[in-house]
Amino acid sequence: MPTHGPTLPKTMKALVTHAPGDYRLEEVPTPSADPGEVVIKVHACGVCAGDSKCYDGAPMFWGDETRPRYVQPPCIPGHEFIGEVVQLGEGAGDKYGLEIGDLAISEQIVPCWKCRLCTTGNYWMCVEAHVYGFRPYVNGGMAEYTKFPAAALNYKVPPDMPTDKGTLIEPMSCSIHAVQRAEIDLGDVVVVAGCGTLGLGMVGVARLQSPGLLIATDLMDHRLKLARKLGADLTLNPGKEDAVQRVLDLTDGYGCDVYIEATGHPSGVEMGLQMIRRLGTFVEFSVMPENVSVDWSIIGDTKELNIHGAHLGPYVYPLAIQYIHEGTVDVEGIVTHCLPLEQFEEAFAKVQSAEGSIKVVLEP
Template identity: 40%
Template sequence: MTKMRAVRCFGFGGQHRLVRDQPVPDPGPGEVLVRVDLSGICAADRAMYDGSGPWTLPFPFTPGHEFTGTVVAMGDGAAERHGLAIGDRAVAELNIAYGNDFYRQRGLYHLTDSMDVLGATKDGGWAEYMIYPADALIHKVPEGLSDRAACYTEPLANAIHGVQRANIQFDDVVIVSGAGPIGMGMLQAARLKTPRKLILVNPGAAKRALGLQLGADMAFAPDDPKLDQAVADLTGGRGADVYLEASGQTAAFTRGLELLRKRGTLLVFGVYKQPVAVDLNIFGEFKELNILGGHLAPFTYGTALDLMARGLIDGDACVTHVMPLDAFEEGLTRKPDAGEVQIKVALDPRL
């Protein structure tokens, strides 16, 4: 087979097309060719599709940065370089760092100034086959882990990075804002830190119900006055210790400022389409808050795979819909029905 189907992005704002005669790439030295088994649709992919994202990228490219694949061919030296064999299932980290700049010298490879991104500057997983580059960090999928869970590795790894940044303590009251793929990952990862109470905040009741199954002690809508009362009761009126913001909604950020105690920690992982207007005195004069950002997933892909393989995090519950590659536009624009849980939509090129 020398040709394959692939979704190609020719520009932002609805310029995605399904190409049926895209050449199957040949792996060069150190490279790995995989058959894509499943590839997720991210909020960033939707922002590319509707033209609302903040990025500048080269066109055309194949989107899809959440993927799992089966090794079908390798270039010279790839097997030894990556510890892989034909038939292995594997995921690659989306960011590929180069050089030896300030950030890589300090172990912050996800922040390097010299980087490629699979599904953006290099072709990603919305295709029947894709290349894992020679410089990619590749992780074998543990035996017994489903394709759905393996496909969830990238958002879960992001979530774990955010939870690690927040430095949750045993006696903390922790709030997770947003029940999308990263929010649900944060909820499950934060539960493993054994905080005193774990609260999910999300508008949709169906997702709140699932959040309770996945480890939340309580779940509320953002505007529910019972949320404020519960936090006050748990903390003697002080406010929550940690607020993990994964929704990307500006109102959710400001809600966190209200709910946190003095010297509380607000971890921001959402991607925002609008600026947030806040009184900066809340950060310093009134609460002396710790405001932290979270970005990508350094050193956490392996952790994500391990936690799912051990049954400590349920990745299958977070990939709620699987569609054929040809239905990518439906996947990008799909809205859940009333009462339906939609967390992660994934594309299966084998269908």
């Protein structure tokens, strides 16, 4: 029995994954908090591009001959949630500084704390890879309630944080980490490719690093408009102009110092390898729905690039909460749609098409 909190209803409404394209709204048992655990009433949960690719059966989630299967159905999807603490297992309140009624959030990954990555401080690359919403052990936030396991990393969120902005804390943590991986120097010409939620956050965070010129690219002009609001000096639409040539022209033919790839499309990699300068730093953030083929020699023989991967948002949740809460990064306008959980199909379709939408949020 949990040590604190009210009695919750025995069952709750939840979205459950069964197979690609087969997600069902079901009545499932409500979680309860054992020692060290926290149960929240979910206020909202963002739909990640990854959730949408997963729903469409992308091979990196469901597994094919070449990649292991990531999703273990049946489970409840969603890792971009925010909610109110309704149960605290023994010790959890003290451990996380949480009380019943607080707004709270949990890092995307629940580390095992036993593997070599976890024991050396690199918990975000834990070999168990228990990210919320892909396995039953760490059910996600597309439900009325969700549980933070005892091994989770949880944070209190200021009570006046608007719900829609609260769902952007998880993506903001990824944006911050990706920009940290870019190692931007004073005066650098920085290109952020892809202005979805993640790319827009990267533009806002990269602005704080005082680059010499901050350029954002996207195929949709409504997203580029928001990128300018977040601090991009210049925006380019590669669907309408030769973005590579523009960047070369702006840099005396050398290319950009830093390129952050957040398009989710193989062409974003190709474009970056073309427009980055010799000895530049290329950050790869996107999850690609298919394998990418490029001229690999550019990385070594031609340009001697620093290729930095970026995954999740380790050690920066408090900063992500602060940036959003204080408006250091102005995320106004990124959440374009809030839909009830029942309309999950429409929400996933909006994320997939991306037309007129950026972040789509579900409210259970």
